Amino acid sequence: MRLHLLEHDPDDFSKTNITTWAAKKGYKISKTDVFKMEALPSLSNFDWLMIMGGAQHAWEEDAHPWLVNEKQFIKRVLADGKIVLGICFGAQLLGEALGGQVLANKHREIGWYSVFLSNEGKKSFLFKNVPETFLTFHWHSDHFSLPAGCTQLAFSKPSPNQAFIHNELPFVGLQFHPEYTLDIVRSFSRQYGHEWLPGPFVAGKEAVLAKTEKIPETYWLMETLLDNMVQIKQFRESVKSKKGP
Template sequence: MTDILIFTHIDYCPPAHLAQVLEEGGHRFAVLRADLGELDGIDLDRPKAVAIMGGPMSVNDPLPWLQTEVAALQHLIRRDIPLIGHCLGGQLLAKALGAEISRMPYTESGWQPLTRLDQSAPSPWLAHLPVQFPMFQWHGDSFAIPEGAQPLLSSPWCANQGFAWGDKVLALQGHPEMTEALVREWLDDWHHLLDETQPSQQSRALMLDELPAKVAELNRVAEGFYRHWLSLAGL
């Protein structure tokens, strides 16, 4: 087993830019499909850093493997190793820390502006970021902030966009891992699930407008998160 594990939950929510960052840095990593039972039998005392990616399911769905993953995350939290969650992954971390995940009355999608909430106690997770910056979104659930966590980010459509718990846990509601190819894949395959007449959802055309520049900026945002995550693990 490698020192870095990435938990995934469906084939179209891969590590994407995170995998590129790790490969370019010469870091070996293993990608596990939690929904296919690949967490069973894993030595959770071995990894030095874990990332948790997204997925279309709800943390509240009655799926046995979700309970297995939450229990695994609780073990990793007790070990105090660096953890970073993306969308569903952030919700799973919130659940593991005892917070509720609830259905929003709408879907938030597209490039949405995030605002930092850490002005009074600046977080090292956000040291590379301005007060406002865009992030790609696609979710209908939202996490509450766990007891003892520091709220970090908000958007106009979702008050809880990110939190830090302790020194080593970062939960994000958005998708910093997106690449151009993945944005196009999602919009080609799943745009029929969106309703661009809703103010919380961007149109497909607007999501794709100036996509290379938007993704390049998002990559810089993501790389700051990933550099800090790796540094905490001593990698």
């Protein structure tokens, strides 16, 4: 399996829960720093696209001209039927590419907050072996409407779409950050925590750091979701092959 990541920020993401999972599986990882205007890969060079988070807003094409090419590229990948995972800003770009709308959220959501599975999420293979309520890290100020042909799987108190899946193809969007390790959260808290002015769903720097020390680990959630995505892809391909052309 060949994974390709679209990165939007200069922070070091070389050691995330995704890279750990890929190394354990023996999967190859490549990436494009789209914010540097790097060339996007040929579709034949990867099997799974992961659209990662970023500090940008999906509508800022004038401020970030590379967004235009990235959005076109994502649509080509979707048309090709590859596995696609969008996380945070990446989920917003995926949702928009599928016909949804990205909007400013009423409340920013930054810190360790609970995500709740919807009734469909409780039945979804994506969340197999995941509790109906789980704690995870959030850092976003925008949200997206549910695209047509997709199912809402999870929500949080300020954000109605924390996870969705396409009804026919292996496209998944996650608004939360299961890829963050505890070390990443600590690093971001120290580097950017001064910007986290406490609010209804924004924990301040010291609160985030204190809570982080009480979290056992975060790898289990990312591992479970990625393993389930692989099986969803395999299951849908087997059904398709049985139906024939």
